Amino acid sequence: MNTWVAWARGPFLYLAFSVLAVGALRQWALAIGELARAHRMAGDQKVPWRWMFKKSLGWIVPVNALRGTRIPFTIASAVFHVGMLLVPLFLAGHVALIERGTGISWPTLPAVAADILTLAALAGLVVLLLYRLFERAARFLSGPQDYLLLVLCITAFLTGYLVAHPERSSLPFTLMYLGHLLSAELILVLIPFSKLAHALLFASTRIVWELGWHFVPGGGDKVRAALGKAGEPV
Amino acid sequence: MAEKTAVNPGAAPQSQEARAPRPPEAPKLLPHKLLGTSYFLERLYPGDRVKRFLEIFGAVLKYTNYGHLVDTYARVGAKCANCACACQIYLATKDPRDVPCYRTNLLLEIYRRHFTFRGVVQSKVTGAMYLTEEKISELAESVYHCTGCRRCSFECPMGIDHGLVTHLSRYILSEMDIAPKALVVATREQLEGKTGNTSAIPVAALLDTLDFLADDIKDEKGVRVEFPVDKEGREFVFFPAVSDYLLEADTLKGIALTFHAAGDADRWTIGTGYYDGINYGLFYSDWCAERIVNKEIDETRRLNGRKILIGECGHASRSAKLFVPSFAGAKGALPVVNIMEVTVEMLRQGKLKLDPNVITERVTYHDPCNIARTGWIVDQPREILRSFCKNYVDMEPKGEKNYCCGGGGGTVSVDEIRRYRTGVTGKLKAEQIRRTGATYVVAPCANCKKQLREVCEDHGLEGVQVVGLHDLLYKAIVLGEGEGR
Numbered sequence: 001m002n003t004w005v006a007w008a009r010g011p012f013l014y015l016a017f018s019v020l021a022v023g024a025l026r027q028w029a030l031a032i033g034e035l036a037r038a039h040r041m042a043g044d045q046k047v048p049w050r051w052m053f054k055k056s057l058g059w060i061v062p063v064n065a066l067r068g069t070r071i072p073f074t075i076a077s078a079v080f081h082v083g084m085l086l087v088p089l090f091l092a093g094h095v096a097l098i099e100r101g102t103g104i105s106w107p108t109l110p111a112v113a114a115d116i117l118t119l120a121a122l123a124g125l126v127v128l129l130l131y132r133l134f135e136r137a138a139r140f141l142s143g144p145q146d147y148l149l150l151v152l153c154i155t156a157f158l159t160g161y162l163v164a165h166p167e168r169s170s171l172p173f174t175l176m177y178l179g180h181l182l183s184a185e186l187i188l189v190l191i192p193f194s195k196l197a198h199a200l201l202f203a204s205t206r207i208v209w210e211l212g213w214h215f216v217p218g219g220g221d222k223v224r225a226a227l228g229k230a231g232e233p234v
Numbered sequence: 235m236a237e238k239t240a241v242n243p244g245a246a247p248q249s250q251e252a253r254a255p256r257p258p259e260a261p262k263l264l265p266h267k268l269l270g271t272s273y274f275l276e277r278l279y280p281g282d283r284v285k286r287f288l289e290i291f292g293a294v295l296k297y298t299n300y301g302h303l304v305d306t307y308a309r310v311g312a313k314c315a316n317c318a319c320a321c322q323i324y325l326a327t328k329d330p331r332d333v334p335c336y337r338t339n340l341l342l343e344i345y346r347r348h349f350t351f352r353g354v355v356q357s358k359v360t361g362a363m364y365l366t367e368e369k370i371s372e373l374a375e376s377v378y379h380c381t382g383c384r385r386c387s388f389e390c391p392m393g394i395d396h397g398l399v400t401h402l403s404r405y406i407l408s409e410m411d412i413a414p415k416a417l418v419v420a421t422r423e424q425l426e427g428k429t430g431n432t433s434a435i436p437v438a439a440l441l442d443t444l445d446f447l448a449d450d451i452k453d454e455k456g457v458r459v460e461f462p463v464d465k466e467g468r469e470f471v472f473f474p475a476v477s478d479y480l481l482e483a484d485t486l487k488g489i490a491l492t493f494h495a496a497g498d499a500d501r502w503t504i505g506t507g508y509y510d511g512i513n514y515g516l517f518y519s520d521w522c523a524e525r526i527v528n529k530e531i532d533e534t535r536r537l538n539g540r541k542i543l544i545g546e547c548g549h550a551s552r553s554a555k556l557f558v559p560s561f562a563g564a565k566g567a568l569p570v571v572n573i574m575e576v577t578v579e580m581l582r583q584g585k586l587k588l589d590p591n592v593i594t595e596r597v598t599y600h601d602p603c604n605i606a607r608t609g610w611i612v613d614q615p616r617e618i619l620r621s622f623c624k625n626y627v628d629m630e631p632k633g634e635k636n637y638c639c640g641g642g643g644g645t646v647s648v649d650e651i652r653r654y655r656t657g658v659t660g661k662l663k664a665e666q667i668r669r670t671g672a673t674y675v676v677a678p679c680a681n682c683k684k685q686l687r688e689v690c691e692d693h694g695l696e697g698v699q700v701v702g703l704h705d706l707l708y709k710a711i712v713l714g715e716g717e718g719r
Contacts, residue, residue, distance in 0.1 A: 027309075030305075031302075031306070034301065034302035034305070035302065037302070038299045038301075038302055038303075041298075041299055042299060042560070043559065043560045043561050043562065043563050043564070044559035044560045044563070044564040044567075045564055046559070046564050055393075056393075059391055059393070062391070065316075065389070065391075068316075068319060068320075068389065069319040070316055070319050070389075073314070073316065074316075077314075077391070131314075131315075135315065136328065136330055137315040137318035137324065137330050137333045138313075138314065138315035138318075139330075140315075140330030140331075140333070140336065141313040141315050141330070141333060141335055141336055141339070142313060143313075146312075146313055195309070195310060195311060195312050195313075197309040197310055198309075198310040198312060198392055201306055201309060201310050202310070202392075202393075204306070205306060205310060205392055205393030205394070206393045208302060208303050208306045208307075208393070209303070209393050209394075209395045209398070211299060211302075211303070212299060212300065212303040212395065212398050213395075213398065213556065213560075214299060214560060215298070215299060215520055215523075215524070215556075215557070215560040215561065216297065216298050216299050217524065217560070217561045217562070217563070218524075219297045219298040219299075219520060219524075220298075220519070220520045220521025220522075220523075220524050220525075221521065221524075222293075222297040223290070223293045223294055223297050223298065223409065223521065224409070224521060226293040226296070226297065227289060227290060227293055227409065229409075233422065233426050234418065234421055234422040234425055234426055234522065
């Protein structure tokens with residue numbers, strides 16, 4: 001078991017971060033290149049940057065959505081995302097681990113705050129899972145990936161909490177530790193390859209939307225020519 | 235194949251119209267024999283439709299700006315179903331196949347399986363073709379269940395514009411002749427027909443109509459108001475939904491009288507070269523959209539006009555505003571103005587005198603999605619209405635978050651799906667109108683007017699009159715000294 005932990009703390013961790021880094025760079029490069037291409041091809045090159053910035057920000061702070069009909073979902077989702085961003089990055093244990101490997105460190109969260117955020121995120125995740133399981137529309141849309149990713153996040157948070165508080169459960173510490181390392185690494189690896197990619201592409205989705213409406217002059221003719229329909233009537 | 239395609243529009247849920255009488259028996263829908271759609275098709279691509287679909291999708295990804303959009307959406311789509319609570323169709327049917335994200339995913343899944351590295355590998359390994367005839371049929375039916383109102387765009391945390399993806403799906407399908415016959419026939423007349431407009435109104439008939447309308451105004455208001463025709467160098471060249479010349483006489487009279495009363499009759503003109511604001515390209519084909527909007531631009535340039543003025547029509551306004559710079563370049567693009575923007579300006583400048591004692595009945599305002607969803611025209615019409623209607627009430631929700639009339643996205647022109655439009659997509663709208671208790675529903679959009687009249691008829695809202703904004707102005711305008719009565 002301890003060999004496994006050593007592997008998970010060492011080579012696997014480096015591998016997970018490398019996959020994430022390479023995947024993220026590829027996606028960002030692709031996004032920037034494609035956006036530039038779309039902008040170049042568009043007939044209307046004016047882009048309302050301010051409006052888009054406001055729109056994007058509006059979803060980072062979803063107070064507007066709180067007036068909607070799915071308020072528990074919005075709150076649960078927001079709480080989970082806050083935990084998902086803050087705890088992995090600012091937990092004292094994580095920063096210590098990174099400092100040991102790289103020598104870089106940064107300020108950390110107080111243990112109590114990390115605990116609260118973790119439990120809140122877990123509660124949020126459970127609410128999200130309940131929506132998937134019991135809401136008609138959400139259940140119909142959901143595939144295996146949608147459930148598995150939720151379960152994976154729950155595993156990472158739950159095992160993380162038990163690693164920080166081994167006295168609160170009778171489960172073996174090493175197993176929890178291994179479970180935490182592996183589930184967290186799996187999340188990192190999956191970010192570029194699953195719908196978790198929204199973590200990387202969130203900032204650009206509104207720009208993508210806006211440029212999607214900037215149509216290409218002559219595009220329709222070229223499509224028809226490629227299909228061998230040039231000059232055909234409607 | 236037919237039973238696989240999405241919900242039968244005729245089969246509205248039992249709970250609908252608990253209070254309202256049931257809609258009268260609509261003519262039985264005859265699903266298209268070959269595809270199983272509830273709307274009629276003119277013809278169908280005779281060859282291998284699966285192969286053709288992929289060819290078209292590939293060409294569209296290559297030559298247009300949809301490529302990156304589809305790719306991003308295929309990566310980030312979280313399937314959270316937040317959009318369901320915004321969609322009036324899902325709220326009416328509770329059929330999960332009507333959830334916007336589900337519809338979007340029909341296309342995104344085709345992209346994932348046929349146009350991404352992973353999808354292609356997957357197909358090679360399993361040897362299975364993902365796309366099938368059935369999937370094309372389902373998509374074909376599904377995209378015309380949507381009215382393209384884009385209300386769901388407020389709800390998607392991932393920023394997916396389901397309206398745009400639906401538009402893209404329709405565009406791809408239209409290139410293999412899958413599009414409602416009603417839209418295709420009208421567009422053909424507009425682009426290649428003798429009359430050059432969707433209602434097939436020849437110039438002589440247009441001129442007759444204008445004379446007739448001018449006589450009407452003379453009789454009713456006691457003043458001679460001309461409809462300026464082919465005047466060069468005017469500020470505005472006017473493009474209403476051309477069907478207004480047949481169906482909405484009061485709206486057109488109202489617009490002419492407004493210009494006259496404000497002393498601005500020399501600011502606008504109607505061109506006989508082209509006089510149709512309708513652009514069904516917005517609903518189903520980028521190729522048609524570009525050709526149609528160029529006709530507006532050419533006519534405006536021919537008459538040395540400075541701005542394109544669109545009448546009371548939502549999609550005509552949005553398509554011109556969107557497509558003029560898109561297809562003709564933003565530099566030196568002709569500005570596009572909606573008639574309500576002009577009228578509210580006249581009102582603010584004190585050029586219009588309106589009698590507050592003419593319209594005493596309760597008035598409410600329906601926001602056409604195409605001009606309200608982005609917040610473009612929301613306050614202007616309310617400012618006008620509040621200035622002379624004593625008993626004005628708003629619907630709830632309103633403005634940017636309004637409910638669609640139920641006939642958006644071109645579906646209003648498809649007569650064979652009337653029962654679906656009024657019973658399902660128009661259901662929430664009917665309830666909304668009923669709650670306001672209004673006599674006049676002001677709907678400044680040719681599309682919404684037709685649909686709302688049918689909704690009111692089918693839901694037993696008998697006392698309700700669906701009118702244009704300028705219909706009411708026509709009644710309330712007070713003419714200057716020495717003219718009018």
